[in-house]
Amino acid sequence: MPDRTQRTVRDLRRGNRSALLRHLYFEGPLSRLELGRDTGLSAGSVSNVVGELIADGLVERAGVADSDGGRPRILLKVAAGYGHLVGVDVGETRVRVGLFDLDLTELAVTEHLLSDGGRDVDHVVRLVADGLRSVTADAGIEPATVLGVGVGVPGIVEQGWDSAVVHAQTIGWDAVPLGRLLRAGTRLPLYIENGAKTLGQAEMWFGAGRGARDAVIALIGSGVGACVVADGKPYRGATSSAGEWGHTTMRVGGRRCRCGARGCLEAYVGAASLLQRWRGAPAGMGEEAALAALSERAGHDQEAAALLDETAEYLGAGIADLVNLFNPERIVLGGWAGLLLGPRLLPAVRTAAAEYALRQPGRHASIELGQLGTDAVTVGAATLPLAHFLDSGGRAPSAAGNSAARTVRWA
Amino acid sequence: MPDRTQRTVRDLRRGNRSALLRHLYFEGPLSRLELGRDTGLSAGSVSNVVGELIADGLVERAGVADSDGGRPRILLKVAAGYGHLVGVDVGETRVRVGLFDLDLTELAVTEHLLSDGGRDVDHVVRLVADGLRSVTADAGIEPATVLGVGVGVPGIVEQGWDSAVVHAQTIGWDAVPLGRLLRAGTRLPLYIENGAKTLGQAEMWFGAGRGARDAVIALIGSGVGACVVADGKPYRGATSSAGEWGHTTMRVGGRRCRCGARGCLEAYVGAASLLQRWRGAPAGMGEEAALAALSERAGHDQEAAALLDETAEYLGAGIADLVNLFNPERIVLGGWAGLLLGPRLLPAVRTAAAEYALRQPGRHASIELGQLGTDAVTVGAATLPLAHFLDSGGRAPSAAGNSAARTVRWA
DNA sequence: ACAGTTTAAATCACGGCTTGAATTAAGGCG
DNA sequence: CGCCTTAATTCAAGCCGTGATTTAAACTGT
The missing domain is CATH 3.30.420.40 (ATPase, nucleotide binding domain)
Structure with missing residues (x-):
C-alpha cells in the first residue's frame, strides 16, 4: 500500500499548523516573521495560520520586541494553559501519575507503591484510574481539558490496530490488553508505550538529547x-x-x-x-x-x-x-x-x-x-499525547466515540 | 527546523502522482478503480492524475479486464520505454556499467577489470564516463532519455549538500569527492551510494526482501x-x-x-x-x-x-x-x-x-x-535514480544547471 | 434493435489552501 | 508632519481534491 500521509488541501493546513505549533513549542517565543523564515511559509500563510491558532486559543502573545525604526515584532508562544496532559509510570515498585500543563509543568502528582511487583493487573489498572481522578481533582481542572493520557510500562508494547498489548516479563505480564482495560476507566485518548522509550523521549525533548536528530x-x-x-x-x-x-x-x-x-x-x-x-x-x-x-x-x-x-x-x-x-x-x-x-x-x-x-x-x-532521573518516565509519558496533539496541528481527537487506545506517535 | 515535506497544492499533486506511479510500478498492471481503492484517492482524482500521467507518457494501457456485465476495466502500467537508467558498480576488481529501461530490463552492459584494486581514482572516473558513453551507444538510445546515473561504491558515502564524498578503505580512497569528479563527465543527475546499500535495495525491490517493510x-x-x-x-x-x-x-x-x-x-x-x-x-x-x-x-x-x-x-x-x-x-x-x-x-x-x-x-x-548475486550491485545502483523519479511523481530533474551529485533518496 | 441494468470512468461545481503583490500598521528620525 | 523602514494583513489568482452527476461500455432480456 502506498504511504498516504497528505492528500487534500485540509491536510496542508493541518501540516502547516503542526509545523508552526512545533516550532513555537520547541523554539518559542518567536515573531511571525521568524516563523515564516524558519518554516519557509509565506508571510500571508503565516498570518492566516497563526490567526487561526490564536482564534483557537492555542497561541498567545508573549511580548513585543524592541524596534530599530520599523514596526515592532510581536512575539508568540504556545498557550501553556490551553490544555492538560497526564503521564503515568507503571513500574515494578510503583504506579506514578502526574498532571501537566502544555509546558509540561507538573501541576499535581500521585504515587502508589506496589507490594507484589506489579503482577496484579487489575490492581494496577485501578491505581491508574484512581490516580487520574486524584490528580485532576488536586489540580482543580476540568477533566475535559485533558488532551490525553500517556502510560509508560516496563515491557514491550505491541500497537495493535485497536488496542495496545503489553508483554512485560519483569512484572509477569504476558499479552495484557492494557489499552482495553484502561479504557473502562476513562474516555480520554490513551497512549501506551515502553517506559524506556518515554524516558528516552523526555531526554530528547528537554534532557541531554535535545536538538539531536x-x-x-x-x-x-x-x-x-x-x-x-x-x-x-x-x-x-x-x-x-x-x-x-x-x-x-x-x-x-x-x-x-x-x-x-x-x-x-x-x-x-x-x-x-x-x-x-x-x-x-x-x-x-x-x-x-x-x-x-x-x-x-x-x-x-x-x-x-x-x-x-x-x-x-x-x-x-x-x-x-x-x-x-x-x-x-x-x-x-x-x-x-x-x-x-x-x-x-x-x-x-x-x-x-x-x-x-x-x-x-x-x-x-x-x-x-543523561540529565533526567527515573521520575522522568512520568513526564516522558505525558509527551506522548502532546506529540500527537502537536502532530495533528492542535486539533485534538474527541474524547468520545473511541473504544481503543490510540496508536502511539512520537516527536 | 520543522520538517517541510509538503506545503502547497502543487505538492499534493506531486505526492499523488508519486503514490500512483509507485503503486503501478510495484503492483501493476492495475485499473483506475483498483488504484483508487488501494490509494484512497477519489475516482475523480484518480481520473485526473492518471490522465496527466498518460498525457506525459509515463503511463500506458496494458490491456482490458473481462467484464461481467458492466463497463470493462482498462489496465494501466508504467511505460517501460519512457526513459532509461544507468547503474554503475565501482568495485575492487572491476567497474561495471549497465543501461536499463524503466522495468530495469538490462539493455546494455560493459565491464572493465581493474589491475590496481581501484586505487587510481582518475582511472575509475574515466572508466565510468567511458562506460556511460558505451552503453548509451550500444543500446542506441538518446542520452537525453536517461533519467539518472546511480553509482555503487565499496565504502562509506557522505552525502554533503553539494557533493558526495567517498571513504573507501578497501580501495584506498579517503574523502574522494566522487560527485564532483564524475560531474566533469556528464550532465546527468548522479546518485552515489554504498554498494552494499544498492545491493540491499535490489534484494528489497525484486529479491528476497520484496514486500517487507x-x-x-x-x-x-x-x-x-x-x-x-x-x-x-x-x-x-x-x-x-x-x-x-x-x-x-x-x-x-x-x-x-x-x-x-x-x-x-x-x-x-x-x-x-x-x-x-x-x-x-x-x-x-x-x-x-x-x-x-x-x-x-x-x-x-x-x-x-x-x-x-x-x-x-x-x-x-x-x-x-x-x-x-x-x-x-x-x-x-x-x-x-x-x-x-x-x-x-x-x-x-x-x-x-x-x-x-x-x-x-x-x-x-x-x-x-538472498536471491541476487553480486552483479545486482549494478541494477541496484540503477534503482537510485528510479526511486528518485518515482518519489518526485515522474517529474525528472533537469539535467542542466546542476553542479553536484544529487542527494540520494531510496524507495 | 432497443431498453434497462450494471459497472467504470470522466466531468463539473465547489470549497479550501497557499502564494505574491498590494495595502495597512507601527515604529524612528529630521 | 512627512518620509522611511520594517512587520503584518488583505486580496486576487491559481491549483487541487472531493462528491455528485453525467457519460461510456458492457451484458441481458424482450
Whole structure:
C-alpha cells in the first residue's frame, strides 16, 4: 500500500499548523516573521495560520520586541494553559501519575507503591484510574481539558490496530490488553508505550538529547535497554520492540543472562549482574544503595575497581555497537544505574567506545550523561499525547466515540 | 527546523502522482478503480492524475479486464520505454556499467577489470564516463532519455549538500569527492551510494526482501555489512554510515579485525577471516574458489566442519543482534560468501539466532537466503535514480544547471 | 434493435489552501 | 508632519481534491 500521509488541501493546513505549533513549542517565543523564515511559509500563510491558532486559543502573545525604526515584532508562544496532559509510570515498585500543563509543568502528582511487583493487573489498572481522578481533582481542572493520557510500562508494547498489548516479563505480564482495560476507566485518548522509550523521549525533548536528530538513549538499570531516535522519530521496528540493546551479544557463549541467552550486554553491565558478581556486596541493602556502595568502594578496593573497569569496557563496546549500527550523532547514557556510575565511568567508557567503533562514525558521535532521573518516565509519558496533539496541528481527537487506545506517535 | 515535506497544492499533486506511479510500478498492471481503492484517492482524482500521467507518457494501457456485465476495466502500467537508467558498480576488481529501461530490463552492459584494486581514482572516473558513453551507444538510445546515473561504491558515502564524498578503505580512497569528479563527465543527475546499500535495495525491490517493510539485508563477503530498511525506507544515520554490522563486537577483547578493533563479527565470519583460519586452505587459489573448497571439504573434514559450525554460531548471534536491535520482519542473508555458504549453514544459523534473540522479536523475524548475486550491485545502483523519479511523481530533474551529485533518496 | 441494468470512468461545481503583490500598521528620525 | 523602514494583513489568482452527476461500455432480456 502506498504511504498516504497528505492528500487534500485540509491536510496542508493541518501540516502547516503542526509545523508552526512545533516550532513555537520547541523554539518559542518567536515573531511571525521568524516563523515564516524558519518554516519557509509565506508571510500571508503565516498570518492566516497563526490567526487561526490564536482564534483557537492555542497561541498567545508573549511580548513585543524592541524596534530599530520599523514596526515592532510581536512575539508568540504556545498557550501553556490551553490544555492538560497526564503521564503515568507503571513500574515494578510503583504506579506514578502526574498532571501537566502544555509546558509540561507538573501541576499535581500521585504515587502508589506496589507490594507484589506489579503482577496484579487489575490492581494496577485501578491505581491508574484512581490516580487520574486524584490528580485532576488536586489540580482543580476540568477533566475535559485533558488532551490525553500517556502510560509508560516496563515491557514491550505491541500497537495493535485497536488496542495496545503489553508483554512485560519483569512484572509477569504476558499479552495484557492494557489499552482495553484502561479504557473502562476513562474516555480520554490513551497512549501506551515502553517506559524506556518515554524516558528516552523526555531526554530528547528537554534532557541531554535535545536538538539531536539521530540519537540513542542508552539506559542502564537493573536491566539494560535503549531508545533509538532516527531523523527525529523513534525507531520502532516491525512489532515495536526495537532497541533491545541489553540483549546484544558481547561474548558468544558467555555469561548466562536472565533472558536465557548467553553473553548478553545486560549480563555484564546491568546493575543486577554487577551486584551478583561483586564479592564485597553488602547484605540486606537495596539495589540502588548497594550499587552506590560499589561505586564508592571502587576508590579504595581493587576488586571493586576491577569490576567497574571491566564494566566500562563492556559498556564501551556495547556503545560502539550502537555507533556502528545506528550512526547516531549523540549517545545519552541514562537510567538510574547509568546516572549513578556515569560520572566515574564515562572517561573509560569513551576510551573503550573509541577503540571498538569505526573511526568515521565514531568521530561524529558524542557520548553524554543523561540529565533526567527515573521520575522522568512520568513526564516522558505525558509527551506522548502532546506529540500527537502537536502532530495533528492542535486539533485534538474527541474524547468520545473511541473504544481503543490510540496508536502511539512520537516527536 | 520543522520538517517541510509538503506545503502547497502543487505538492499534493506531486505526492499523488508519486503514490500512483509507485503503486503501478510495484503492483501493476492495475485499473483506475483498483488504484483508487488501494490509494484512497477519489475516482475523480484518480481520473485526473492518471490522465496527466498518460498525457506525459509515463503511463500506458496494458490491456482490458473481462467484464461481467458492466463497463470493462482498462489496465494501466508504467511505460517501460519512457526513459532509461544507468547503474554503475565501482568495485575492487572491476567497474561495471549497465543501461536499463524503466522495468530495469538490462539493455546494455560493459565491464572493465581493474589491475590496481581501484586505487587510481582518475582511472575509475574515466572508466565510468567511458562506460556511460558505451552503453548509451550500444543500446542506441538518446542520452537525453536517461533519467539518472546511480553509482555503487565499496565504502562509506557522505552525502554533503553539494557533493558526495567517498571513504573507501578497501580501495584506498579517503574523502574522494566522487560527485564532483564524475560531474566533469556528464550532465546527468548522479546518485552515489554504498554498494552494499544498492545491493540491499535490489534484494528489497525484486529479491528476497520484496514486500517487507522492516528488513535487514545481511551481506557476507570478504567483509561483512548490512543494509537496514525501516518502514520501507533505508536507515542511514547521521552521516549515512549506519549498518556497519560487521564491526559489532561478538567477543570483547577477541580476534583482531582488519578495522583495528578486537572481536568484530567480520573477524569471525568474513570470508577473508575464514580462509585465514582454515589450516587446509589451498595455496594460490582465488578467494571464492577457496571458500567453495572449504564448504565442500566440510562434508568430510572435521576441522573444516568445526570451522563452519563456529561460523554459524557467530553468524546466528550476529543476526540475533539485528533482531534485538532493529526488530525486522525479515533478515536476508546475501553477499557472495553468504550465498555460497548459506545453503549449508542456514539451518544452524537459524538455530543459533533463536538461542541468542529475545523470543518476541525472534518469533516475528524470518531468516532467508538472498536471491541476487553480486552483479545486482549494478541494477541496484540503477534503482537510485528510479526511486528518485518515482518519489518526485515522474517529474525528472533537469539535467542542466546542476553542479553536484544529487542527494540520494531510496524507495 | 432497443431498453434497462450494471459497472467504470470522466466531468463539473465547489470549497479550501497557499502564494505574491498590494495595502495597512507601527515604529524612528529630521 | 512627512518620509522611511520594517512587520503584518488583505486580496486576487491559481491549483487541487472531493462528491455528485453525467457519460461510456458492457451484458441481458424482450
